[in-house]
Structure formats: structure tokens, C-alpha cells
Amino acid sequence: MSGWSSSTGRGWSLRGGVALLVTVAGCAEHAPPRIGLVLGSEGVRAAKLAVADLQAAGGPRVELRALSGAYGSSAQIALQGAESLAVDPGVVAVVGHANSSASLAASQVYNARRVVQIAPTTTSPLYSQAGPYSYRLVGSDVHQARFLVGRIARPTAERLAVVYANDDYGRSLRGMVVAELAARGARPVYQGPYAERETDGTEVVRALAAAAPTMLLWLGRSAFFSRIADSLHRALPDLQVLATDGFGSETVGMGKNPRFTGVRYVRLVDDTLPALRALRARYVALGGVAMTDQAVLTYDAVMLLGAAIRDVGPDREAIRRWLDQLGRGRAPFVGATGAISFTPEGDRAPTYVLVTANADPAPGAGR
Template identity: 35%
Template sequence: MCLSAVAVVGIMLSTNTCGRGGEQRDVVRLGFAAPLEQYIGAETLRGAQLALERVNADGGVRGRTLELVAVTDSANPERAVRVAESFYTDESVLAVIGHVNSGATLAAATIYNRGLAAVSPTATSPEVSEAGPWIFRVCSSDAANSARLARFALRELGSRAAILYANEPYGRGLRQGFALTFAERGGTLLEEYPYIEGQTTDFEPYLLGIREARPDLIFIAGLDVSAGPIIRQARELGITVPFLGGDGILGLAGQDPVYDGTYVGLLYHPDAPGTTGQVFVAAYRRAYGAEPDHFPALGYDAVLLAARAVSEVGFDRERIRDYLEGVGGRREAFPGVSGLIAFDQNGDPLEKSFAIGRITGDRIELVSIEGGS
């Protein structure tokens, strides 16, 4: 697929100096911030690119070509702030798609709340609900997702759980909600260990303690970059119980047979009730020869929603934010491929479908629907 309309860069390269409210534009420009060198960022960008192509094939936005300026934040909060500053000071950028990691989103929010709307595809931490009036997300919060994962674990996997969690906003939020619901519903929490995402590489000391505790399952609250070594090292130590994780470990699918059988939370599945978008699924298959997961689906939705906002209210940043705030309230809900999007007072989508899948080779087999509209 040609990415000619997307500038994938490490710094902001736009030189457009049109005023923030100016109407004389040849293009409509959206920022895109994600760890482009990681699965989560690359896949979300794929979906964003498909949305961009759809918008432009339909005539663009107010007759102008839609462009994305994609900048890597490497899932690093400090770099995310610099990326946000580059978007904010470039007045040609009307809104931002991103960030995709919770820690990066929370850090960058301090800049966006000066006056640039950001729509995150996948920042699920409960803390994002309080990130500020210019921050929106099209994914459900882990305040709900973690409880759904805990209910599934108790029903299907067992009542004794060990937890490994990344000591950052996403991991802590997912771990907290899972542990609370699991215990409230009669489960027993055994060993719990924090780790540093992308830096901790030797999990054997934790896994030896977990093996001795003999849990029914191990819950990973973190990303695939650490979940992969955790699962591999556990199997090498003879630990055979199932693993369950949130949406952050989805990238394990198709990477190594040792991950087969791992259960993962899904923010979107094409077979889940309340989802639509066979046009999107077909476009993704044509472009990439694979089935889309929730990262491209939510990136697709975020771009189409932002484009709709500009189409409806024009090129003023504050009016774009006000439009987004009213989606599902003063204005009709947005029919995304991941489900109907209607924002509450915190910029969170109201009840959306959430599913549990099981990694089988390069596929995610749909196992269960856990709530949602």
C-alpha cells in the first residue's frame, strides 16, 4: 500500500503557516502519534491510512485532501510531550489521532489541553477519563475492561490467579480493576509482581514464586513486548496454566507457537455484536492479506470521526473539540466499525462491546462476548 499521503517521520515536518482559524487550505491535516516501530503503532497506522484513503476517495473533507502527519512517540511519555508540542505549534494540524499508549496520552494531554483535540484509538487506562476536556478516546476504559476479564477468568479458567503487571498507567489500571473484581467475586489472588515494560527481561524469579503458588491462571497486565518473554520463560519452567491478558498483548498472535492458547481481551472483533464495517474488513484484507484486529479498527474509527468533525464545523480547533464533545449527546452518535461511539462527559465512549479471544497461530479465535451494546 502506498503511504504517499502519510509523512512517517521522527519530527514534525509541516511548514504550513495558515492561521488556526484560516479557511484557505489545500489540505486538511491531522497529526498521528504512536510508537510506529512497535506492533501497536504500526497496526493503528494501517487502519488510519485506510480511513484516509476512504475519505479522499469520497471527495476529501470540504473538498480538500485529508493528510496525516505520523510521528513516532516510541511509547515514551517525554517524547510524547515533544510530539504534542510540535503538533500544537503547527497551526495547520487541526486535531490529533493519538496517542495510543496510556502513559504517552496522559503526558501529552498537558499540551493538548491548551487547545488541540486529541482522539486516542487505544489508550485504555482509567486515568485517561480525567485527562482533560480536549482528550477523547474511541476505546472503552480498563475500568470496565478489567472487570470483564476478571469475570471471564473466574467463569472459565479458575479461582486462583497470579498477576504480573507493568508498573505504568496501563498496567497498573488493568491490574487494579482485575484484582478488585476477581477478589470481590470470590477469587483468590496469589502472587503479584510489577515489572518495567521493555526493560525487565528476566522473569524467572517471579515465575518461580508463581509456580510454587500453583495458580489456575496467570494474568498479564502489560504489553506484548514483555508478555512474550513472560510466557516463553514460564513454559520453559514447566508452568502449563493458561495466560490471560488485556488488549496490549494482542501482538503475540502469529509470532511463536508458544503463545498459542493465550487468552486476550479484544476492543473489537468483526464477529462481535454491535460492530459493523465489512467495507473496512475487506479493505484491510486486500491491503495486507490478513484479518484486522482492534488496533487498525480503532485507528480507522478515530480518523473517520475526526474527519467528520472537520467536515461538519470547519477548520477551527475549538469548534472541532466542541463537535466531538457533543457526539452522542447534542449530536448523533458516530457509527464506527468498532461499534456506536457516543461520548460521556469525560470523552469516554459509552458502553461498547468487549470480547475475549484465544490466540491460535496467526488468528484470534473469538471465545466470549463480555458485555457491551
Template identity: 25%
Template sequence: MSQKNETAVLILSLLITIGLAGTGIWWLTNRSVINPGGVSPEQTFSNKSPQSEQSMEQRLSAGKKLLIPGGATAKKQEAVQAIASGNYNTAITNLETSLQANRNDPEALIYLNNARIGNQKSYMIAVAVPIGSDINAALEILRGVAQAQNELNQSGGLSGIPLKVLIANDDNNPEIASQIANALAKNSEVLGVIGHFGSDTTLAASKVYQQNQLVAISPTSTSVQLSGVGSNIFRTVPSDRFAANALSRYMLTKLQKKKAVVFFNSASSYSKSLKNEFTTAVYADGGQIGSEFDLANPNFNAADSVKDAIAQGAEVIMLASNSATIDQALQVVQVNAKRLPLLAGDGAYTAKILQIGGAGATNMVLAIPWHILADPQSNFPQTSKQLWNAEVSWRTALTYDAAIALIAGLRLNPTRTGIQQALSASNFSATGASGEIRFLPSGDRNRAVQLVTVKPGNRTSYGYEFVPISGL
């Protein structure tokens, strides 16, 4: 069979496999099971059009409307109607019943805590999530906020004043995110924002927050372009520079390899950021970068690219893919067939790598912000599993940290200006899911990433799992 035909068959078989796996992944990620990560926050953003002022109201809710209607119980739907009519006691009863049926529903828990507040005085924060473009990531982020709100309010709030959460759906669209940022900035009750999801979206919204002196903390945007973008912009996730440095050191010191090729998406700020930072780190550490292969190129051919990489003398393949190009990255994994070691960023931290990559992905090393097994001394893995009846992802943990940081700022000075001053102070410190939370003058978090590798295991239904690498 010719090489051209072999490539065509490979791509066709991969597409069929992905199609058959899709239903299984959807079913599993919507149940209370381990979810190694859904879609990367740095995917190509949604192309939905900006919204009118009236439709913008449909993107915001503290409980009067469902933003996630899919799978909502009848009691949850009744509760939303009760909140809209001011019948908070009925809403509380219905939401408690709904959560008994589905403990893993963060929207319901947020609305429950908001309903318990009723018309009392409260402090309000907002959380922006990509419900329309990536429901799994949105749920992961909401779980982090919901857990922090629940713990705070159950313990008496801030000097007796509870925390209320407003949910905003931006579909991971920069234009819609800017509109939502404007709406939040105009709402004087909103004292801080958690979000946004992807780097492009966060960059667009950050301009509005900075102009209006409203603090925003992103738990998922990693592009280095966000560093120092404004005195009101922070993040609890390490930037791509941390991930790139960790992967470079692993390649040169642990693998004892010096030459890598990089696969990336030229249409993604995250992917380009990770590629550039990895290239800089490798050269600084004494290594070399060969060719760069654009996964977004319509003529991209995994078999030819891997063949070219090997012919160039490449010793390592670095996958700086995002979720929009995860299928192309999987083609690379399968064509490579374990001939060259694989490195990757958090964009490859998905169920597909385990289920479809399988044996071909074994020993792949990824840099991610946090892993539930990496810190056995932390209480968060236990408390989160008890609350959600499932293990949580790094997105939940880093969002929890963002909420903890905002709460710490509120505790010191419950005003927009006060929160910014608190988080910017050189002595600011709070303890979150992933340890100490401190911010650099750039707004970045001074925290190392966690390297994980793919190994056979039974913690997922795929026969493979992500395992933390220790002793580095």
C-alpha cells in the first residue's frame, strides 16, 4: 500500500474511533467519575455573535434563571421559578432535594447558597464560564467557586455577611466576554470576578476590568501575554513560562535528549505562547529546536510530519496543541508509535489522550497546574470528593484558589479598590487547594507546575491514567 493510502486509512480509522468514543466520553464526563480534564481553556473560541443588552441579561444569573438547563431536575427548575418570585424557602427546599439526586451540580449549589441569603446583606462576586462552548469546563470551574462559597457561608461568612455568586456565560467568545465585563463593571454590587476561561477571552475582558478598576482572577488562562496586562488582573494558574521551563528541564536532564520538534496551533494564543516559551527554555538550557509543525494547517499530515521530524534527527516531540487541534495531536501520537518520547502542555490533558491515545500515549509527559494525587497532605482532595461525590480536576482546584484569594481580599477590605490593594500587597498570602497563594507584581502566581505521565491504571475506565511524577 502506498504511503498516501496508508495515511488516508490512518486518518479515517482515527476519525471513526473518535466518533465511536465521543458518546462514551460524553456519558462518562457527565457522571460522577474521574474526569482527567475535558477541553483545554485555550481552545479556538466560540464564534457566536455579540449579544444585545436584552439577550446579555440571559447570560447572567444568581438563581432567577437556569444557565445550564441540560439535565436539570424538576425540583431545580421549580427552585429557579421560586427564586424569581422571591419565594426563597421553597427554593431552598427544592434545591436541597435536587442536590440529593445530583450532588455533582455546582449551579444548583450556588443557587442554593444564594437562596439562603435571600434579601440579606451580602458581598457579591461573579464567575465567567464558557457554558455554550465547553459545558464540562464550565462545570469544573463552577465547582471550585461553589465549594469556596459553600464553605465560607457555612462557617458564618465574612463577619456574619455571606457571599453571593453571580454566574455569567461568555461562551469563551472575546467579544461577548467584553460585553459581559462591561455589564459586571456597571453593577456596583459586583466586587470581583473569577474568569475568564481562554487566554484570548481573558485578554479581551481584562481591558474592561482594568479601565473600571475591577479585580479579575483567571484560574485557567496561561498565555504569557497576560503577564502585567493590568494592576487589576491576576491569575491562580501558572503561566506558560513555568510549564515550558519544566518540560525543557525534563527533556534535557531526565530524558537526556537535546533536540525537539514542536507541534502547535498557529490560531491559538495559548499554543503559540507555550511553543515560544518552550523554544526559549530549550535554547537557554543548551538544547535545540528543529522544525515547527502547524496542526491548524489544512494540509497538515501527521505521518509526513513525524517522518520529517525523525529524518531531521529529532529526539523528542513536543505537543503544544490546544483542544481545537487535539485530534491532530492524537494522529501524531498514533503515527509516532512510541518511537520518540512525547511532551505536552495542559491542552493535551484530556480523556481522549487516555482513551484513544492509549498504549501509544504511554510515558507521555505533560505539564499541568495541579493533580489531585500530587499533594497527599492537602485536605482539598478529600473535602472536594466528599462534596461532589467525585474527584475534581485542576480547573476546579485553581478556581477554588481564585475564590479563596477574592475572599481573602474581601476580608481585608470589601471594596473593589480594597481587594486590588490587598492582592497586590507584597505580604498578601492565602491558602488554597494547591497550597499558598501569592501574586507577583505582574499578577502571575509564583507557583511551579506539576508534571504527570500516562501509565496503565484502573482509576479511569480507559485502562490508562495520568500519574504525578515525583522526585524532580
């Protein structure tokens, strides 16, 4: 799917009854520059909010061109979507894709076509070598693995189990986490994958129960964990769970699912920042759902590109140079998630926070 209708979905409107539209400006002699978007619904909502905020602040005229149907992990679909955006002369930059596999695949097209790509939550270490037009707003999983293992007070005193999503995200993290554990003299008593689309997690629970760990490192997402949480608790009632950033979701963020209670998981952004707390609260008020880390970082990516277009115009190469200069001759861009600048590899310095599901205030709850 490409383009947008004027409808923004139930619950998404600005205060005062003004519709939250994708197009910031009305008709003009020249069409406004377009930012490509290849994300799921949470990213789309955040991008719309950013475009509306650009308008309210008197920023540049910007439109979004979304390929929501191309946001999955399929490399072929990612390549097709990237090509569609890259050959569109009105698209000056792209925010996406939704995960590391798709971002890596699409980066080949964006770098060949010289289109800036900003990946909000891509964490694969390989992305650092994607090319000079590929940037990301989070650190590599090398840093997350080190952070996660560092939160275990005494790794050698725990019986550790590692369960990981059987995809590029989970397998990559599993290798780095196990290496970090080994460096600290710890070896898991169990390691095993799960498939995201698997509906029956009996085998996973049975294997964990047999291994009898005291701590589970969950390198995956919350949807599958929710399916096995009850039976896992019955089998291992005292099990501690430590999860990576993929665990976060709108459902987890709202703090209403008892199956997630007590799970500690990594957040990619610092929720103590006043600007971020205010943004999350506004997002919840507009849509009734929590603002995930992907949504927050998508918002910052669109605002960042808006600032670039304001300063240097809607030119692909000028936007790339502007991004490269952040923190190196040009002041870092200050977004809701803090100061943004990039290494020569297009990476942002990592920021991680460990939170506890259903215990810490829900993001955007006005804490």
C-alpha cells in the first residue's frame, strides 16, 4: 500500500477537533518533499504526530509516503518497497524499516540510489557497515548484550536459561549474550529458540522446566511469552525473567496484562526526560495506546528530517551531509529522546534503561 487517505483512524485527532492529516500543507505550486515510511501502525501514528508538530511549529512543508504493507521482515518485500521509494524523485529520505532484517536488505537499495535511510530501532551490528546513507537512532546489539548481562549481579551464581526468537534479531543477540556470559565465567544450563508464529509453547516450557533455571534471558518479543507465561509460572514459580528491547510493545507499555508482571526488560530510550514524558502522555491522550520505543524514535526521526529540510532544503545529498555534520561542526539535534548525532558509521550512541513490567509507571502515564 502506498500513499495516504485523509482518514487517520479512530481516536487519532488533534485537540480542538483538527484532524491529524499526513499532509502538512495544502495545495502549492510545487509539491512538498516526501519522507518515505516503512513501518507498522505504531510508527505510522508517531510519524503523523511529528508531521503535525512540524506544521504547528512553522516548519517545512512535508508529506509522508507510507508503504505499510512492506514493513515486515521479508527481504524481498523490503527490497521492492525500498526500490519503489528510491525511484520516487519526491522522496528525499526514508524512515524504516521495522526490523533489522528488512533494514539491512533495503539499505542496499538506499545506498545505491543515494537516499538517506534512518532506521528507528534497527540493532543488528551489521547495519554499521550498511553504507554512508544508512543511519539509526539506537546502538548496536553488541552494546545491548553487554548491558543485559551487566544487569545480572552474579552470573556464575545463577542457573541461566536463554530463549531466543528464531530470526535474525534473536539469533544475533543469542550469540552476543552467550559470549558476554562466557567472558564472565557463566554458561547457560539451557539455550533454545522459539518461532514467533508458533501457537503452542508446550515444548519450550517443558524444556525450561527440565533445566530448572533460576533466571531466564528472553531474547524475543512479548506476544509469544504471553502464550506460555501461565504454564511457565506454574512450572517455575520463582523464575526471574530478564528480556531484551524486543519485549516492549503497546500491550506491555499499557501495564495491564498480568502475564508480564515482574518481567524486567530493556528500553532503548530514557523515560526520565521531561520532553519524552510529555510526548508519551500526549500520544496516549490522542490514541489511547502506549507509545512504544519504535514510535518514539520514529517521531524523532521525522522531526530530525524536518529540521534538515528546513536548514538545507529537500535535496538528498544535502540532507546526508547535514546528518553527518551533527556533533561535528553542527550542534546535535535535540529530540524527545535527547541529543542526536552519529558516528562515521551512522550509529547513535546507545542509551539503555531496564524497567519492570507492571511495576514501573506505564510510559506516558504522567509520572
